[in-house]
Amino acid sequence: MPQWAPGTWPPLDWARDVPIRLSPHIIPNPNNAHLPMIGWNVTKHPSMAKRLTPNHVIVDMSSISGDTVTHTKANTIVVTCDVGHMSTLWGPIVIDQSEPVTLRDLFEAIYEYFQIPLTHPEVQYICGLHPSNLRRLTDAYYERCRESVALPGWEARQGLKRADVLGDRKYWWGVWMSSRCGVWWLNLGLMNPVHCLPPP
Template identity: 30%
Template sequence: MFLTPNEANGNLPWLQWDIRLPSRLAQRRNHYAQTKRLCSKYRKQPATVPGLSWVKISYNATIVSAFSNRWGDILVEKPASAEAVTMGDVLDAIYDFFHQQVRHEEMLDFRSSVPEAWAAAEKAFYQRCDQSPGITQVEVSGGMRRVDCLGERHTFWGMWVMHTCERNVVTPWLNLGLMPDLPPGQFTSMGWE
């Protein structure tokens, strides 16, 4: 499954995806580091085995981990009568969650409580706006988004299943791993190209 971390090489995820971009642009990587667009066949596969009608996704990659507590987990739900949550549902939910605008009071709190982390988020914000395929000023006017609070850790690394047990009920959830971009030429130095 392309959502799991690459056990053969932890620096080279199976899914090549910068979560600043829509999940439809994600590419799957094979054992030879070649990539192909993640086609609808893979996006329609169940995200978990057995398939579940809801999936909770946790993360802790924000510059200030307190924001993950404030924002909560990512919840992907389908009606009970529907099919299982798919890989496409999970990827879309991650994109939608991190592309929500950071509220003004969150920015003020962030700026005053951790100024160095605020500077890193602000730098990531302007970098995202400059690199966007759209007009930079339009992106800037849209304001800072949660993805900017990830700083340099906006590359999908993988997901793994965790379990909690409360009152004898075992609940599975997915843990989202993010990593910084690999520098250009990194694949070559690892013997992948």
């Protein structure tokens, strides 16, 4: 059964004091790093996410969505995600609230972060990095509109979003902790869909 673990990546021995533990449901799979314990395309609403139980049964997230992200409980969590040059421009995902941050809060914050529309200067910057980037952006945009649960025409009118920068690396892999100068934060790992759980 999953247990509270340091949640660092690569995993640290308990002999090294890790003051914060992450929910065992959201860390990279310690038994098989190629098989995430959460099946979620971060461009889709968190209600679409599924989880893999220890018995390898795929179920929805409702039974754990109210669990806290960390032990001890934290009201503020900072999440970084490596999306190339855009990571510097966009900054981290910051969750700061009066109540302890739950898995539902974490997933909704990640989803909302990638739903932010791209500005015209951002699109110009991305397209200037490589000649094929415009095609990749538009391909991801059309795929997102086609797969949306909303009406495709309504989704298309929303324009390009941060989610379109992810390409095929838009599936949850896990989060792990890092520390610098005594400050801890979460790292969000994304992967391509080759090893992901089947879509709902």
